Amino acid sequence: MSHHMVCYIEFPARDLEATRTFFTEVFGWEFTKEETTPDYITFHNPGTTGGRGKRCGGGFYQSDKVSTVATGAGVCVIHSECLEETLDAVKKAGGKVVRPIFTYPGGRRFHFSDPSGNEWAVCAQ
Template identity: 40%
Template sequence: MTVHNNHEKINYVEFPAKDLNGTKAFFEAAFSWTFQDFGPEYTAFTHQGLDGGFFKAELSSTQATGGALIVLFSQNLITTQNKIKAAGGIITQDIFEFPGGKRFHFTEPSGNEFAVWGEL
């Protein structure tokens, strides 16, 4: 396997998770992510556009609290939105247009906010 660590480029992202097991189950069900646990309070994901992990904490990352918004891409927003709902995610902002596409926002079981965008 070739590792692509690009000098001075974003390489990894970490999120807090109140409900680590619920967060893992959500991303497994909604997006088919896989995880590797590193003890009972940390789990990592790879090959999802950007590698990262979730750490046990009583916090969450949202735009309202100053957190960065991580945006996923979808070729079919409605299908992705339905998968998120079925997996226990909460749609916090329904699909809207912006210059260059459409997107919606959601939170996962630990309360972290994400968005999904697609082309017009």
């Protein structure tokens, strides 16, 4: 692991199962239920070591709170090879578009909220 690399990120989730289903359908993330922590699930991208391994993974913990730009939270940006296809997949899986596709220095992106109300972004260069 590289020194000072982000290696793990955590988010609140009102409904862990709906969260797992959404991110599996849209992004193909793989999840593990933590046996010792029943209100927590971990995720990683297929083909990576996941969790605290070489690539950034993370977890969702049971909470009624949400992470949004409007409340001052940071936003996690996910890369996509085809922004329009990912946007369609987000909508089909029940995500809500918070900010439609727009151009910014470095590419294009959109923001969406997951089933728990957390805000995310997807970008393409």
